[in-house]
Amino acid sequence: MTTATAHEAHDDHGPARGLSRWLFTTNHKDIGTLYLLFSLLMFFIGGAMAMAIRAELFEPGLQFVNPMFFNSLTTMHALVMIFGAVMPAFVGLANWLIPMMIGAPDMALPRMNNWSFWILPFAFTLLLSTFFMEGGAPAGGWTIYPPLVLQTGDAFPFLIFAIHLMGISSIMGAINVVVTILNMRAPGMTMMKMPLFVWTWLITAYLLIAVMPVLAGAVTMLLTDKYFGTSFFTAAGGGDPVMFQHIFWFFGHPEVYIMILPAFGIVSQIIPTFARKPLFGYSSMVYATASIAFLSFIVWAHHMFTVGMPLAGELFFMYATMLIAVPTGVKVFNWVSTMWRGSMTFETPMLFALGFVVMFTIGGFSGLMLAIAPVDFQYHDTYFVVAHFHYVLVTGAVFAIMAGAYYWLPKWTGNMYNERLGKWHFWLSTISVNVLFFPQHFLGLAGMPRRIPDYSIQFAEFNMISSIGGFAFGLSQLLFAYIVFSTIRGGAKATDKVWDNPEGLEWTLSSPPPYHSFTTAPEVK
């Protein structure tokens, strides 16, 4: 829909008409649009569940939902947000931007690209349908630890297979990104000339290919333990419930970086544009990203400090985890020095990027505190952890996605979004999100466990504040949806460059760009 008005002018024959354009498309922009809209929908569904969680936690006592359903809400909220909202949003951005940034006509494997997307609506239909099954939706947390998750009712195999399908989709999407970047660059676009968004996605794609199959293996073992009598996770048979946690987090920790590396990429595109100054250290940014990715494979057990690992294991995982602060620090310092002595303006994308830098770093600091094993014994499974990961995920990943959406929306649609509304969206979101998540640090430190539907009265005040912030943040996102849709439908015409002097091949194309991005390879200086 974004290119519908413009393609006639540029394209030899353009897209098919009607529904079949979207169902059968092999075009990277159409598929990117599908991913992004799907992700927005999932963000609202996952957000609605979060609102229900915050409503139940508004006051002590059981109000609206029974404890079982509360656990389902927590579990499904996380699964929908991670696999439905954040990951597809990044894949959507990759689809839209990577071919345009490296000077390619399209993604390398366009039909498979279509399939990567069209598995997702089916997978999420399966997942969400479990709400209506005997025994309710999965309620064992998104970390699906056995033996608890094995008590799930009819929903259990649907949960497992939905995860399999999401995995297939992610792996295919990631292979496509890798192949596109390795094989489709315009002549002269050497690796060390690629925009950072492309670099971060290349590394993210490797992470995906390496860990999604491991998750598939882990959930397959859950399935056989429940239905086929295996004892991977049962001590009586020589297995160990903790073994699942090791396999899960071998996937799970790289997974959290899968959700932040592309965000680093987006922010690294935006800050130089609005500081009007080149990125301070391009190559160190690339090496830092690669180091983070490498380290992400050897820190997984920091999620499991309380399971009773041998001391040597605890020490190793503590040290390795702390090390991640170094390359991440390199990134933060780079962004700050890019701003230093720049000539800054503060359009909405820049505001979100700056919000990202500050609030992601706060989340990073709490991550570092969690990494200190002897104190993690206190923090673990409390709201301190919930606060940590919402800072890195919501004000990190989601803020970066929004920054990217504002930054490239004029390019995609040919229309300028409403700057005044955009700024309102930023300020409302930023204030409310801190009211929402900052008090959760205090709750956690004071001893409130996570994943509970009711709490003792000493936690009442901060929970109420947090819930109020949550409702405000949720409502603010309605504004985002409004801005996006109204920009798709019209608005002031955007120029090809859109911003003052942005770096990158995508700005050399028209706004909106032609249906097939670069039909002849551009020249790269």
Add this chain to the structure above:
Amino acid sequence: MSEAHGGYYVPHGSHWPLVGSVGLTTLVVGFAMHLNGSDIGLSTMFAGIAIVLIMMFGWFGTVIRESESHMYNEQVDKSFRWGMGWFIFSEVMFFAAFFGALFYARILSVPWLGGEDASTHALLWEGYSAAWPTNGPGAMGGAFETVGAWGIPAINTLILLTSGVTVTFAHWALKKNNRGPLVGWLFATVALGFLFIGLQAYEYGHAYSDLNLTLESGVYGSTFYMLTGFHGMHVTIGAIMLAIIMLRSIKGHFTPDRHFAFEAVAWYWHFVDVVWLGLFIFVYWL
């Protein structure tokens, strides 16, 4: 159906991916219903499998037709290669999960249960001593015997290694455009593949009926059947793909310098081979 852009082939819309999604969904919904005790679960699942097969015929058929009518250039060929390479890497990681489980059980959990973790042993599992193979302190599934390494598994190792050689001979023949030997060596490879599967099936039957080694035989049975089972599934897929490549060779597809599909299947076959070596060493032998 083709459209070249900047020298690159960008295919038009295709309905096969969507058919594939419908097929996969039907398949897993059927299986899930079956596991939940529904009567129509299995038939739904088979309907799903049928749809997936139709999709594969249609999709691969289209790609083969496009390839044979020379719509793909070098760059497309390279994309396919990278794609297949990384797909195989993802398969390696899938097996890594199960190998990880095997090593975890052997190196950590079984010794802990057997006394290395003193309080676990004393308070919960007194009387159990660590050993491998084991069905755990609960003696899950009852006493069992293992399949020795030097019977069928060793023969199967030879078979797979040989098939790795025959497929390479086939490749050499193809590079010299010797069609006769090409088909002959491919046939030998396919035959070895199915022989392997046959022996494996026989061995499973033997293990189940004579040795009481089942999926339920504690963590040994679990890792044994999951690893060998997923491997066997991959051998089956590989052998079917080899058979298709053989049919295509008979039809005269492929040229000495352009035969991505052949190479992709050969890579896959070597991957299956290497996994087997890991299995032979860590599951059967040591």
Add this chain to the structure above:
Amino acid sequence: MSASMKLRGRRLLAGAGLMAAAGSATAEWGLNLPVGVSPIANEAYSLHMLILWICVAIGVVVFGVMFYSIIKHRKSKGAVAAQFHESTTIEILWTIIPFLILVGMAFPATKALIAMEDTSNSDVSIKVTGYQWKWQYEYLDEGIGFFSTLSTPRDEIFNKAAKNENYLLEVDNPVVVPVDSKVRLLITASDVIHAWWVPELGMKKDAIPGFVNEMWFRIDEPGVYRGQCAELCGKDHGFMPIVVVAKERAEYDQWVAEQKQGQVAAAAESGREWGRDELMARGEEVYKSNCVACHMANGEGLPGAFPALKGGAITTGPVAGHIDIVLNGSAGTAMAAFGGQLSDADLAAVITYERNAWGNDTGDVVQPADIKAARLTDS
């Protein structure tokens, strides 16, 4: 909470810019880790404060530079962009300095960790077993043991009565320990993973079915310390609190003696014949503390997850089948084997109760002797 902590807490809050929302009641709210009453808790607390302040300091520097340039180097102020980039010296500096800071953190962390993991030379050993949803404590040297279940009235949970100050943090049988003694816990679980955590004791350990984990504490002041299960364990994960009562050694010894006597009395209870009304009354008690979480007070269960006992096939069918499922549980479901958790008298009572409550009216009376007989045929 100590006065200095309140002060620190206030400052933290102010730093967060939440002062307006927080008002003046901050003191009671609990903002920070408790200092704790066990050496390892103190250590965790000071380590926490150390890392926190280091992070705050780094944050002040980084955000300080950032906001300085946001304010000074803006286009609207006429700033012209410099074009510098890449400086190997700076890059090396900002790699090395954070690394050194981390090394500085790692030293005290390692020391604390080693101390925490050292469970040797303990004075008291208690085996702790997590169940859905209660804790069992067995004093390994004394041969005493009991279950500990949430005692908050349901009316408070469902907002029909005002909540008391220990809402959700109170149990029927707290675990009692002596002060100034190294108490070692041997933690495990019978069904799913739980985690035993009392913040003031400074340590949290998962209770893993089939494995035993260890932790220790040494309380220096008599008092009541409260905590909660800290690993998602199903429906009532939020409702399985932990209460530790620390007593002077003499009082503790007296308590142990009482417990031992109580056990003798309980054995006698199971040896005698019971009257029907007696069984029903006791049965209702037992049902309330053990079964109500799943099968609900009205016996209707939760459709799909927990079966109704009201008019159920088993509860109104043959007595033997009923005894069997309660004694031995149902494998692969949440229905646990209560044979190891309840005495013969309690089992007889709860089964009698279920067979006659909610209009089940089978008229059956089950005696402790019947349970004893069923146990014998099982083994």
